Amino acid sequence: MRWMCILLGLLAHCAVASESSSQFQSQVAQLVSLRNQAYQFAVKNQITKAETPPLTRAQSNQLRAMALRYIELRAALLPYATQMAPLFQTNVNLQLSQHEATDAQLILDNPPQALSKGIRSAYINPGDARGQALLEDIQRGLAAALVLMDSYQIAIEPYRNNPAIAYLLTYDVGNNVTLRQLSNNYYSAEYRTRLKRATEFVDQLMQQRRERGLDSSPAENDYYALSQSTVWYVKLHRENSLALSSGSLKQLVSNLSQQEKSLENTVSFGLSMGFGNMLGLVKTRNGKLRDMPASEQAQLESQLQPMDILLEKTPFRLTDKMIPGHYGHVAIWLGSEAQLRELGVWERIPAAHQQKIRQGGRIVEALRSGVTISRLEHFLDIDDLLVLRQNLRSERDYLQAAALTTVAQVGKEYDFNFDVLTHERIVCSELAYVVFPDLPWPLDKTLGRYTISPDNVAQLAIGPQPLLDPVVLYRAGQRQQNDLRTKLAKLINPKATWMAQN
Incomplete structure (x- = not known):
């Protein structure tokens, strides 16, 4: 009887995970679409310039609507990231182990204070059911965090850098979350440190699987693909450092010659840094050759x-x-x-x-x-x-x-x-x-x-x-x-x- 309960429990987890993955993909697709719209609006209305022409009432209303929608989508995605964040504090040593039982949930249930002294060790065994479920949650949390960092750069920072528009969005969106509060994670050194540690951990996991010829779950493949699709992943992987203190979008694409034009092309066509690959995680139907007769x-x-x-x-x-x-x-x-x-x-x-x-x-x-x-x-x-x-x-x-x-x-x-x-x-x-x-x-x-x-x-x-x-x-x-x-x-x-x- 016990094995039947375990099996039913795993099947229930798989069903919930599948539904959660689909919901997550939909939320990401909506945010990517919105941030592209926000950036194009900023360029079209010269909000990226030092002096912005006065906005019409219709433009102001459109801007408020985008801000409110951004806050709504951010609120939906942020918990995925924050729930996993304690595992990547500097005073936590999270390790992959084929021999130790998974106990990392203890860190999530009772996270240490971020600035407390001493190191707490935790293990995740990729071979046990708890470890597999936790690794999938970590992948999803990292993807959410990286997407949100990118989205702030593209959808929010152009507005934040314009005093008149920043004032409008901070005090006139009719929401308790202000533009200033939105930037807290983006400019937090502690948050960026956790982000880098999480990226390194997931890279290590995927590398081990590739070396051993092991497959990841479809959901994990999608989450990892999503992470790699972000500017932040590429930047962290390329430089392997946290030299991102000011974090401006201009710095992140400084290797491109015409920054504004290049970024516009990137957002529009998804040919650089993998923006378009995020949208590839959502499909509307199955392929016509999928059920080809044997x-x-x-x-x-x-x-x-x-x-x-x-x-x-x-x-x-x-x-x-x-x-x-x-x-x-x-x-x-x-x-x-x-x-x-x-x-x-x-x-x-x-x-x-x-x-x-x-x-x-x-x-x-x-x-x-x-x-x-x-x-x-x-x-x-x-x-x-x-x-x-x-x-x-x-x-x-x-x-x-x-x-x-x-x-x-x-x-x-x-x-x-x-x-x-x-x-x-x-x-x-x-x-x-x-x-x-x-x-x-x-x-x-x-x-x-x-x-x-x-x-x-x-x-x-x-x-x-x-x-x-x-x-x-x-x-x-x-x-x-x-x-x-x-x-x-x-x-x-x-x-x-x-x-x-x-």
């Missing part, structure tokens, strides 16, 4: 060969609207154990990756949680699928090198800077660029960095002298049979088509 899936798999390039489209995710071109994601077909043995590389693949392949993993792709080996059925939650294959280089040693290079990317973190010239981290479309370095990939320079979009990859399959052949094409869930190259040329964006033909 017989058709088996036939598809039989047609695929190691080092095929896979492109997909998911118009039911908000990020699809923010990625230039038709396709939104690129992956590499690694193949089965039998295919890799035939290629002569199986024995050179790490054991952890071999295990993934034996469990059905066939595809290497860069997801927000990092580069991983995925199953075909997991990948097929999409509407469109394109499979490309090299038509000139099929030598055994060439494909062997490409396969081993593909495997070497597994475990790397996702590159939220979208810079193909740095390989420590990988963005999805960069996989093809890294695996096949001899191909003349068309690159775009966006916001000071070189990027490659999925449509850039598809460009090499069209034009008078294509280097890639389309061997499979699904459009809106339907398999296309004839003249795939012509059909592809009509799908990818006009600019890409023109570049490939000229």
Whole structure:
């Protein structure tokens, strides 16, 4: 009977966690949308300038409405962060342990005073149910904190720096929370210290899982992706310091040449620092290929060969609207154990990756949680699928090198800077660029960095002298049979088509 109670308890927790995750994603999406709206309003009405033109009554009302909505959304997200904050005080030593039982809840139930002397140690065991639940809560809390820090910078700071507007929002929003109070966490050194410690802890957790070939829960993958999508995560990870004392948005993007224009592009198109990836966590429906019959899936798999390039489209995710071109994601077909043995590389693949392949993993792709080996059925939650294959280089040693290079990317973190010239981290479309370095990939320079979009990859399959052949094409869930190259040329964006033909 006891095991039945435990099972029912875990199932109830999973149901609550799923509902909570969906609610959290919705709250984040609303806040991201609002902060973009607030920033665009500030730019349009010259609020970022030293002297702001007088606002009309309608503009003032719109500003008040946005302020009240921001306060409402902030109030909904802040508890996720504050509930986990005691675990990352400087007088708490939180450790991951495979041997100790999880006892970190004791810190949350009775947190030490922030300035009290002495260190309290606490453990989280990722292998027990309590530890797993707590780690998910920590991931969600960190994501909430980082999103709120970013949102203050984008949605609030432009107004705070204008005395007239700051006065209006502080004393005229009809709410007990003032603009001054909103900045308390943002400018708090203690809060930033906890934020950095939490980021390092979660990075350590995810790294250990990647090294051991362990999967995180879907919710944790989403939370971690959300954290990495923020300016604050990128800044903390890049500099590994707390040199953020003044914390202005201008400083955070000081490496970009035209700050205001670059930030506007960032907010509008989500091409830098991963803003748009936050919206990708919310989807409106399932993909049209998700329920592909087993017989058709088996036939598809039989047609695929190691080092095929896979492109997909998911118009039911908000990020699809923010990625230039038709396709939104690129992956590499690694193949089965039998295919890799035939290629002569199986024995050179790490054991952890071999295990993934034996469990059905066939595809290497860069997801927000990092580069991983995925199953075909997991990948097929999409509407469109394109499979490309090299038509000139099929030598055994060439494909062997490409396969081993593909495997070497597994475990790397996702590159939220979208810079193909740095390989420590990988963005999805960069996989093809890294695996096949001899191909003349068309690159775009966006916001000071070189990027490659999925449509850039598809460009090499069209034009008078294509280097890639389309061997499979699904459009809106339907398999296309004839003249795939012509059909592809009509799908990818006009600019890409023109570049490939000229």
